Amino acid sequence: PDRVLSLTMxxxxxxIVNPNPTPALKNLTATEDGNSRGVLATMSALSAKKxxxxxxxxxxxxxxxxxSWSRLGTLLSKEDVVQLEQLASVQVPxxxxxxxxxxxxxxxxLTSYVPHFPRAEIEVxxxxxxxxxxxxxxxxxxxxxxxxxxx
Numbered sequence: 001p002d003r004v005l006s007l008t009m010x011x012x013x014x015x016i017v018n019p020n021p022t023p024a025l026k027n028l029t030a031t032e033d034g035n036s037r038g039v040l041a042t043m044s045a046l047s048a049k050k051x052x053x054x055x056x057x058x059x060x061x062x063x064x065x066x067x068s069w070s071r072l073g074t075l076l077s078k079e080d081v082v083q084l085e086q087l088a089s090v091q092v093p094x095x096x097x098x099x100x101x102x103x104x105x106x107x108x109x110l111t112s113y114v115p116h117f118p119r120a121e122i123e124v125x126x127x128x129x130x131x132x133x134x135x136x137x138x139x140x141x142x143x144x145x146x147x148x149x150x151x
Contacts, residue, residue, distance in 0.1 A: 006151050007090065008144060010097040011130045013105050016082045016113055024103035042130035044101040057134065087116040094120040095147040097140060099128035 024041065039057050040048055047053050094117050098107035107124045114120045123143045125132040133140040 001091065004092050006092050006148060007094040008097065008147060009095070009110075010133055010140070011099055011102055011105055013109065013113070014082070015080065016087070017084060018105075018109065022103055022106060025105070042102070042104060044099060044127050044129040044135055046127040047129060047131075047135040053135065057131070084113075084116045087113065088118060090117050090120075092119065093147065093151055095144070096120065096122040097132055097143065098122060098124045099130055099132040099135065100124050100126050101129045102132075104130050 039061065040054060043053070043057075096110040096114065098105065098110045100107055107122070111122050111124075114122050125136050125139050125143075128135040128139075
């Protein structure tokens with residue numbers, strides 16, 4: 001903890017207990033679909049209309065040759081899940097960034113985590129799905145920089 005100045009989590013629960021995973025999250029981690037349909041389902045309506053974004057995302061995904069969507073579902077065993085009561089020990093400024101249209105980790109879920117941290121806040125990015133850093137980079141970068149400068 002003495003080497004960490006801040007924490008930023010974008011479009012993720014960060015391993016924090018999620019008692020009600022969305023159907024989209026359950027479906028995505030249950031598939032072996034390696035093509036763009038899985039990625040497309042995580043984007044905002046606006047982003048889904050931009051073929052250049054989807055093509056870029058697919059190109060990035062192609063670098064992950066050993067990636068498996070279904071393996072994502074096994075990353076958090078019950079003993080590895082962070083419980084809400086453990087969050088009080090996170091003493092650094094923490095920022096959650098949520099896409100307003102994220103079907104995997106909805107803004108409501110990430111917002112529910114904020115009160116459990118001593119120093120946390122959330123930024124909900126409009127016109128973004130599961131990848132606000134990719135779908136709305138200007139907004140994401142501006143907010144991240146603001147968070148880092150406030151430390």
